[in-house]
Structure formats: C-alpha cells, structure tokens
Amino acid sequence: MVPLSWYLILSAGLFSIGLFGVLTRRNAVAILLGVELMLNSVNVNLAAFWRYGDVTQMAGQVFAIIVFAVAAAEVAVGLALVISVYRKRNTVIADDIDLMKW
C-alpha cells in the first residue's frame, strides 16, 4: 500500500500551488481556482487521514463531504460577485479594482 506520507506530500503540494496561485494571479477567476485547489488539497488530506486512521470513525469522510458542499456554495457566491464587479468595471483583474485604498 502507498504510504500515508505520499498523500500528505501530494496534498501539501496541491495546497502550495493553490496558495501560490491565489497570491500571484491577478485574474479574479484564477484566484478562485487557486482557492478550489487549496480546498481540494484539504480533501485529499482528510480522506487519507481517515483511511490510514480509525476507519470506523466517520468524521474524516463527513468532513470531506461538507468541505466540497461548502466549496460549491462559496464558488457560486464568488462567481456572482465577480460578475457584479465585471458589470460595473468591465474588468476582473484584481489589481484594477482599487477604488478604495488606505
């Protein structure tokens, strides 16, 4: 069986790529994609920890299901807000949405 650490390295890698995307990408949709990657890395973590831990305990699986349910809700609201900004400003580049500073 593949050792647990491989899964954790995979999820840490996914998380880092997602965080890097969130912090460096300028397009709002790409930022949301980065957030999705981070949430999915959490799911990999939860599923792996559940499988290698106490399999009779449901917490890990339930947590993962709740995470992707919430992620779906968050992305729906997120895209709605991006569209509302796009309608007003005709851009989804985060750097250009800077009406308020300091």
Next chain:
Amino acid sequence: MFNSTTFLAILPEILILVVAMLILVAEPFWKAEQRRNVGWLTAGGLFAVMIISLLFGRPGDPITVLGGMVRFDWLGFFFKMLFLFAGAATSLLLMDNDRVGHRGEAYLLLLASLLGMDLMAASADLVMLYLAIETTSIPLYILSGFMLADEHSTEAGFKYLLFGAMSSAVMLYGFSLLFGFAGTTNIYELKTVLAAGPNTLVMVLGIIFLLLVGLGFKVSVVPFHFWAPDVYQGAPTPVAGFLSTASKAAGFAVLTRLFFVAFPGFSQSWTLIFAVIATVTMTVGNLLALPQTNVKRLLAYSSIAHAGYVMIGVVSFSVLGAASVVFYLAAYIVTNLLAFGIVMAVSRIIGSDDVKDYSGLSRRNPGLALMMLAAFLSLAGMPPFGGFVAKVFVFAAGVQAGYVWLVIVGILNSIIGVYYYLNVMKYVYLFRMPNEDEEKHPVPLTRPYTIALVILALGVILVGTLFAPWFSWSDMAAMNLF
C-alpha cells in the same frame, strides 16, 4: 439521541429559522413600498427569540449534544444573546437604508449569518466549526456587495470574498492536519489527545499558525486586517456595523474556545504569539486611524485596534481574561453599533461620510450629537461608558497574568485613540457649517433609527455604570472554559 436538552441547546437557532421562514412567507404580501416593514418583523422576531431563549433555553451544567457537535453552556449562550441583540439592532438600522432596506433578501441573509454565528459560539467540533464559520461568512459576502449599482459596494463584496475564501481555506488545511494528527475532530477530545501524544511543539505551532490565519481574518487582527477598511467603507453601513461587531465577536468566541480548550498544554507559546499580535494590532490600527478623513474608514481602523485590546484578554489565559474578553465584546457591540448607526443616520441626510461634513452637527440635531459623543467617548475608553469598564477589566487581566508591558502598550494606544475620536467630535461640536444656518438643515431621524439608537445609547451607559451583573454573567461564561 434527540431529547429535550438537544432541543433547548439549539433553541435560538431553531427560532431564528422560524423567523426567517416567516419573512419568506410574509414578504410577498407587502407592496413594494411597504417592504421595509420586513425590518420590523425581523427585529421583533429576534427580540422574541431572545426573550424565549432567556426564559426557557438557559443552560445548566455544560453538556455536549448532537453527537458532540454542539456545546450547550453559558459561554455559547451569552454570545448567542449578544448576536441576537446585534442582529435585531442591525435590522432596525437596515430599514431606512434606501438601497437595501426594502429588500427582503437582505434580512434573510442577515438571519442566515446570525444562525452561523450562533453555531460558531456553540460548536464543539471542527466539522461544525467550519460549517458555522462558512454559514456566517457566505451571506456576509453577499450583503457586502449587495448594492449592485454602487461601485464601492461591489468592490467591497469582491474583496471580502477573495480574502475570506483564501483565509478560510488556509484555516481548513490546519483543521485537516489537526484531525490527522489527533485522530478526532472534537475540540474537547483534542485536549487529551494532544497532551498525551508525541506531538512536537513545532508541529502544533504550525497548525496554530494555520488556524490563526482564518480566525485572525474573522477578528481582523494585523497582519490579516487588509480587507477591513475597504469592506467597511464600501459595504452598506448597517452591514459594516454588523461585520465589525457581531462577526468579530463570533470570531473571538471561537478563538477563546478553541485555544483555551484544545491547546492549554501549549499556552506558553501561543500566548506569546498572541501578545505580539495584540501589540502590532493595537499600534497599527490606531496609527492608521489617525490620518483618516472618512468616518467609516476611521471606525474600521478603530475596530482593528479594538481587536488588539480584546487580544490582551485572550493572552491572559485565565478566568478573568476570558471573562474580560466576553465583557469587552458585549460593551464593544453596543458601542460600535451605536457609532455605525449614527454614521448611517447622518450620511442618509447629508449624503457623505467625510468628517468635514459633520461640521455643525450638534446644532443640526443635538440629541444625535450627544449620542455620538457617548459612542465615541466609550470607544475611547472614558467613564462612565461601557468602553471604560471593559478596558479596565482587560488590562486587569493582563496585569494579573504578568503581561505588564502589554498593558502599558495598550494604555499608550488608548491615548492615541482619544485623539482621533475627539478629533471627530471637534467637527461635530466646535465647527460650524460654512456660511449656512444650521437650523435650516436639520438631520431628522426616522422611527427605526430613533428606537435603535436610543436603545444602543442606553446600553452603552448601562454597561458602563451597572456593570456588576454583566460582569458576573461574563464570569459565569468564562468559568465554562476551565
């Protein structure tokens, strides 16, 4: 499994849901121009929820219900009552906001986030906690960007969402690691597992850092505060008031419960981290508030600074510390809601949030100016208002725990605070409107504003003068943590 105690434990949440459904049913029957009456329904409903919960839903000895998801104790209960109060006041203040108040969805979203906050204060499990935090946040993202025709509001919603989604994802990664290393998601079991297991300090500190990103965002401490001024300025003012009070208090409810209950064995390390965060937060918040000319931005930076003061109570890691956190938040909720309510009532008439446009307000509406004085003096920490007693308790807890240097930093910061709060009052009381007769430009208050503001002003004075009962309740709540 589902007995009467379970029912009582989530009684406020069930009743909030009932109010929400009432709104959904009642709203279509009102004509478009009467839709603001939904605000009366919401405020009245939440007030009724408060009364019913206080009469029938009081907790006894702390117990955990719903399969370990929800903790039924005084800490959660006290916070729930605070949130319900804040929600009722906010819905009154929403009513006469011309672009939000006549939309039933706004009240519904407010109730949804209120439901999330109640569960945040009571959750005893990481799964529940994450769900509650997101139930709170997602409606607030929408509410911040609610005014679709306003560039500032859409931008506020957009920024709040991007920051919020990122920081909650980071926190969630911390939750998953915590679950992995401890093998349980229950906060109360984490304590024993973490104490027994071969967990290195580095690992736990790493997890604590990940958790702090998410919770620090919710309570807006430096360095996770960047969103706060922009969102407060852009969002509809009642929503900004709600964000800066109830949402922040919910964050602190989680912060105290999680760290006091799950990580007592590592308190040496995390109290030091919190002490540094508190210092930076107070200083940055207060210094950046100094040059602000927009009242909402000024209140945003002031609310960052206040998060720093509350942190002193968390740093103390004692019963007095936890009690002072609860008390501070109670005083802060009434005070800051009053401040935002006044900003709202004024900007509705004068159409501006600029400090300069507050000139001569004391002649345009003396009562409103007096309430503003009470709110700002309370924020500055002057007796006989709530903010003063709250600061005394927080500083006392800090001294008791041996963090004298931190308390000195706090006191110095309060002095900086007095300057910019009184600076606003200078415009209100000493300056006149240029070349105008103030009597001809009154600032009238509508009935919902009058009711909400008078209740909040009385609250500010009541918390500051008759503080013994409030403090004993806070103390009772704090005892549940140890």
